[in-house]
Amino acid sequence: MIDFELPAELEALRQRVDEFIKDKVVPFEHDPRQKPHIHESLRKELVALGREAGLLSPHAPKEYGGLGLDHRGIAVVFEAATWSPLGHLALNIQAPDEGNVNLLMRVASPEHKARLLPPLVAGELRTVFSMTETVTDGAGSDPTLLQTVAQQDADGYLISGQKYMISGVEGAGINIVMARTIDVHGHDLGASMFLVDMDAPGFKLDRELETIDSNTPGGHWEVSFDNVRVKPEDVLGEVGRGFAQAQVRLAPARLTHCMRWLGIARRCHAIATEHAAKRHSFGKTLGEHQGVGFMLADNEIDLHMCRLAIWHCAWLLDQHQQARNETSMAKVFCSEALGRVVDRCMQILGAIGITSDTVIERCYRDIRCFRIYDGPSEVHRHALARRILSKRA
Numbered sequence: 001m002i003d004f005e006l007p008a009e010l011e012a013l014r015q016r017v018d019e020f021i022k023d024k025v026v027p028f029e030h031d032p033r034q035k036p037h038i039h040e041s042l043r044k045e046l047v048a049l050g051r052e053a054g055l056l057s058p059h060a061p062k063e064y065g066g067l068g069l070d071h072r073g074i075a076v077v078f079e080a081a082t083w084s085p086l087g088h089l090a091l092n093i094q095a096p097d098e099g100n101v102n103l104l105m106r107v108a109s110p111e112h113k114a115r116l117l118p119p120l121v122a123g124e125l126r127t128v129f130s131m132t133e134t135v136t137d138g139a140g141s142d143p144t145l146l147q148t149v150a151q152q153d154a155d156g157y158l159i160s161g162q163k164y165m166i167s168g169v170e171g172a173g174i175n176i177v178m179a180r181t182i183d184v185h186g187h188d189l190g191a192s193m194f195l196v197d198m199d200a201p202g203f204k205l206d207r208e209l210e211t212i213d214s215n216t217p218g219g220h221w222e223v224s225f226d227n228v229r230v231k232p233e234d235v236l237g238e239v240g241r242g243f244a245q246a247q248v249r250l251a252p253a254r255l256t257h258c259m260r261w262l263g264i265a266r267r268c269h270a271i272a273t274e275h276a277a278k279r280h281s282f283g284k285t286l287g288e289h290q291g292v293g294f295m296l297a298d299n300e301i302d303l304h305m306c307r308l309a310i311w312h313c314a315w316l317l318d319q320h321q322q323a324r325n326e327t328s329m330a331k332v333f334c335s336e337a338l339g340r341v342v343d344r345c346m347q348i349l350g351a352i353g354i355t356s357d358t359v360i361e362r363c364y365r366d367i368r369c370f371r372i373y374d375g376p377s378e379v380h381r382h383a384l385a386r387r388i389l390s391k392r393a
């Protein structure tokens, strides 16, 4: 049975995070170092505050310097942290680094773990996950279209290809690259993941993409690999098992996106509620008009249902279940429901809503992307439909 009562220790941690975010992080919300994306100097300043407060990397194991929370603990802390759209940076829980910690924990060799996890968990190293190749009609929703190739030779592999919409590139230290692996005899061994240094010869940052969102340190990039040399020991996990191993990252990573957006939507709802209680039109407060009151009510319903979905999945993951279907459904539901919440908040604020006077405007832009990354809603529905129909027989 799922227990919804927070242990006293977790409740105390939630309160500490809540106070930390409101006292130390919210004051940075108008810091100019946020366009077109979060500047590395701002991220580092926030990480230093998180470190000082003893709150860095709640998702990471204690042995590597994190707080070692389980998935339900992570759900509570991530929601509290993202009261500010800068909270994910202060606690070092931003994508893709947070998901990459999980991936490394599960598939990396002891040497890779010892080298990469301590600086990653300390917020000193940022990492990238390079899969999508939309620009070359390669991997996107359908990863089997992967075109980037890792050609094996006597010294290891040579990677060539192009990747698109790769987050966090500028300022990152390590790139986890998915590539089709061809052995010395020309046999296709399937996809593998490789650890590539960002300063490896042949790796190029071709173009920074201008995007609707602005909350990713390092921005989003189109990048290319021209015979980038990687050694045999740079394979992350096993050769040919890249897709299967990336799957272990996916379910928890989808869920942590839901947790972060829940926190942000909760903040937008609080701002809209305050506004609706104070601003007048036609002889009453906005909130007293049924049209606005119902929007607030619908927000509460969406926030509550998202929290329940997240908690259920977190509980399943804590029971060591894969929860692929459940996290997939939660991802679709939360990305759409929380997007609706932020949209309603913008409407309730009227003209103020579309300005940067509140965080709603940036959250509105940022949350739109959530319906696309980690699988567009339609692709999750497509997979779900296939499962439903296959169960029929």
Ligand SMILES: Cc1cc2nc3c(=O)[nH]c(=O)nc-3n(C[C@H](O)[C@H](O)[C@H](O)COP(=O)(O)OP(=O)(O)OC[C@H]3O[C@@H](n4cnc5c(N)ncnc54)[C@H](O)[C@@H]3O)c2cc1C
Pocket: 096, 128, 129, 130, 131, 132, 133, 134, 139, 140, 141, 142, 164, 165, 166, 167, 168, 213, 220, 369, 372, 373, 374, 375, 376, 378, 379, 382
């Ligand atoms: C903000 C952001 C950050 C990202 N960061 C990274 C990153 O760091 N690393 C990385 O590798 N990738 C990243 N991505 C890429 C992301 O993973 C892809 O955008 C996603 O997998 C979809 O692929 P695509 O964009 O090529 O869309 P496509 O596969 O071209 O699909 C386009 C649209 O077609 C529809 N569609 C596709 N297939 C189906 C189907 N079977 N049924 C019904 N409709 C369908 C959907 O509506 C979909 O939105 C990021 C994306 C965004 C938006």
